[in-house]
Amino acid sequence: MKAAVDSQGTRRGKMPAYVLALEDKLAGYMSVEQIGRVRRASELGAKAHHGQTRKSGEPYITHPVAVAGILADLRLDVETIIAAILHDTLEDTALCAQELTAEFGSTVSELVDGVTKLDKLQFKSRQEAAAESFRKMLLAMARDLRVILIKLADRLHNMRTLGSMEPESRRRIALETLEIYAPIAQRLGMNRFKAELQDLGFKAMYPDRHRVISARIRMALGNRREAMGRIEAALEARLNAEGLAHRTVSRIKSPYSIYRKMRNEQKSFAQVMDVYGFRVVVDTVMHCYQALGAVHALFKPMDGRFRDFIAIPKANGYQSLHTVLFGSFGAPIEIQIRTEDMDAVADRGVAAHWAYKTDSDPANSAQNRAREWLSSLVDEQNGTPSSLEFIESVKVDLFPDEVYLFTPRGKILALPRNATALDFAYAVHTDVGSHAVAARVDKKLAPLRTRLESGQSVEIITAPSAVPSTQWLEWVVSAKARTAIRHFLKRLQHEDAIELGHRMLDRAMAALGASLEVLPPDQLGRYLEENKLRALEDLLADIALGNRTAGQVARALLQLQDEGSIVCPNSVEKILITGAERGVLSFGNCCHPVPGDAIMGYLSAGKGIVVHRLECPNMAELRKSPERCLEIDWDTSVSGDYRVELRIIVANKPGVLAQVAAAVAQANSNIENVEYKERDLMSAALLFTIEVANRKHLADVMRGVRRLGVVTAVYRHPV
Structure with missing residues (x-):
């Protein structure tokens, strides 16, 4: 054993300082054999990243070793530490997953793969690549929580060393940290990580605001040091009188938490800082409630400000008693009371008392x-x-x-x-x-x-x-x-699209004197294969959604080359709609058609059929694309409510709006929106957006409004 120790000592002399610092942390809870495996990972990582440097000019290996050091502070297991050291190797070096598995086992390899980004795949945008990478990481987290612990430590070290990045990159990384990684740390109960990520993100996003608020915090704390000391002494004396073993810690708000509270609650800095915060840590749950009684006897509690997160823990496992007291210095005193175990979980969350558990084992x-x-x-x-x-x-x-x-x-x-x-x-x-x-x-x-x-x-x-x-x-x-x-609506949309696409293709085939039913299966199969479509249903849905026109598909299926042929002769019946095909059918906001109006359909790519009135002001422009125009009409059974706009000219008197709204409601119509469009001393023009069942219902509403003595005219908008 002595020879092995001497050997280790000889090798330590050749190790870089950053690796030795990591090993010193690990020595507090790992065996010599485990530290040897970590050292092997450091050597392999250094070799794989040889020649690579960070923006600061340091050797790249210093970053993953620093990430491992952050995790060592949480006393995480040897597989997590090794995976942290090697977390960038699959992405940035020639090292492959098989080599990692052979050297360190499948667990380490899977952890590294879970953290690895998807930069080598092609995406439409940086946002899509980041989103897909994040999605992959979350799924890996579900298999093994240690993936996110490595990723959070990685992000924390990157934020600590963000100064060497370009300003635009700093802001982008900081925003992502504030929107995604800090909330994940909070969701996992890792409040220490969350607080530092938020503060570093805030500093990178708004350096001037961070500097000003930090300076004001230091000034405020200096001014109130005496008051804080007296409150703490009073708490200590009361808890000691109760015979409670405890420790009391004063709490100071971070610049980011103050900034967010000022912005969200529209408060001044003085209002946000006008609170004294303390944490009382005791040994048992029973003593938590005893300490609560003691502090309530010392200072009067504020009504409605007590929260029991011990009986009802937060979703991230956080437990504590929260109360707010009336202090003798004219400012509220916020007190948190918890056990040592609860304090560890509040600080480190899922990483508290870490030992990796299977589903059958107990965990915190x-x-x-x-x-x-x-x-x-x-x-x-x-x-x-x-x-x-x-x-x-x-x-x-x-x-x-x-x-x-x-x-x-x-x-x-x-x-x-x-x-x-x-x-x-x-x-x-x-x-x-x-x-x-x-x-x-x-x-x-x-x-x-x-x-x-x-x-x-x-x-x-x-x-x-x-x-x-x-x-x-x-x-x-x-x-x-x-x-x-969304899943239900998409499935419904797909079913609606297939049914409507079938009707559209049948109609296009009939215009060419053919039928989909008599088309040879091999001809249809060849078309689907050439267009990379899995089944006829996908083709029909594409047609209904406007991604392909029925006329072009019909001609291709029949192998007709005459592009000038008539697609929709008069002999072909119009497509009838019921209004229930809402998944692939929408109604133009420019003209608001309702059942009973003369209508036309326009195929819009990705949206499906957009229904317009023939009197629509955009009709001339739409007809410039005849291949996308569809002859449609209302079916005999039409369902649903349809939006329509009414322009109502009224006398400019008090109470007019209420009278018109009452008349609309009396005609069983729902009002969605009202706007004043024009107004002078004598009259005003109101634009009502209402819902009606059909053209007759609309006429009833207009008739009821027109009867009012204060109404000069009622028009459908656009006319």
Whole structure:
């Protein structure tokens, strides 16, 4: 054993200082054999990155070793430390995954692969590449939490050394840190990481604001040092009198948290800083509540400012008692009370008391909750093909503020701030959300769009016939609900597109004296293969969405070369629409057609058919592309409500708007928007956006409005 130690010592003499510093940290909790594996990783990493330098001019290997040092401060396991040292090798060096597996095992190789970006693949934009890379990393996180710990440490060291980057790159990286990585650190309970990432991101984004606020914090702390000391002494004396073993720490707000509070709550610096903050750490949960009683006896608590995060932990596993007291210095005193274990989890989150666990092993509450969150992300990404859409939904899910709600059986659900009853329904189960019709909030009937508040009990009422609608997307804020609704609507859109595309192609084939039914299968198969389409359904959906015109497809299928042939002769029947094909059918905002109007369809790429009135002011321009114009008409059974605009000239008198609105409502029409377009001393022009069922319903509304004595004229807009 002595020879082995001597050998290690000899080798240490040849190691760079940054590697020795890492090994000194590891010596506090790793065996000699494990430190030897880390040293081998350092040597391999240095060899792989040989000749590469950072923007600062330092050897590149100093960065991954520094990342490993950040993780060593958290006392993470040997596989994580090795993967941190090698985390850029697959991306930036000739080293391959097979070599990593052979040298250090499959776990290290998978961790490195999980952190590796997708820069070598081709994407339409930098944003799409970053989104797809982030998506891949989240899926790797779901398999192994250590992936995100490495990535957060990587980002933290990059932020600490951001000064050597170009200003534009600094701002881009800082914005990404503030929007994505700091919230992820918070979601995982890693408040120490979150605070430093936020502060460094704020400093890089707004250096002048950071400098000014930092200077004012130092000045304010100097002015109030005596008051802080007296409050702390009073707390210490009271807790000692209760016989409580404890430690008290004063809390100081960071420049970023002050800046965000000033901006979001429209407060001045003096208002934000006019608070004294302390943390009391005790040994047991029982003593937390005993300490709470002690501080409430010392200073009077503020009504409604007590939060028990021990009984109801935050979604990231954070536990603590929060209370605000009336101090003797004219400013509130914020107190947090927690155990040593809770303090470790609050500081380091999933990395607290780290030992990598399998699903069957116990873990700290932050790790359990992180795994639940990541599992839900995996489910959501399966229904979200677009990486940019997925990353936006994850951003919503990273809101720091949450509401805590109860199911009828007493189970607690945490949802993002401003969540509605519909969000709650989807949180219970996707099927419950998809068939929801109403809710009972604290046993009172409420609509699905009702915003919920912490502590409420919510029960969802469902019906088998209920299905999601596009309006639901405006009511929800949670990623799970938004993803489930979009998935349903896209599936519905695809089915609608296939059915409508079939009708359009049938009509185009009939115009050429043929039929899709009698087309030889091999001819259809050859066309699909040449155009890289998997099935006929994909072709039909493409036609309905305007990505291909039915006439061109029909001619190609029949191998007709005469592009000047008549596509739509009079003998061919018009395509009839019911209005229910909303997935692939929209109505022009320029003319607002309603059932009963003479209409025409225009194929817009990616949108499908846009319906216009024949009197539409854009008609002349649309007809310049005859291959995209469709002869359509209303079916005998038309459903839904249709938006229309009315220009109403009224006398300029008090109460006129209310009279007109009442007349519209009396005709069973919903008002979406009202604008004053013109106004003088005698009259005013109002533009009402309303919903009607058909042309007759519109006439009834106009007739009711026209009867009012204050109304001079009513026109449909545009005329």
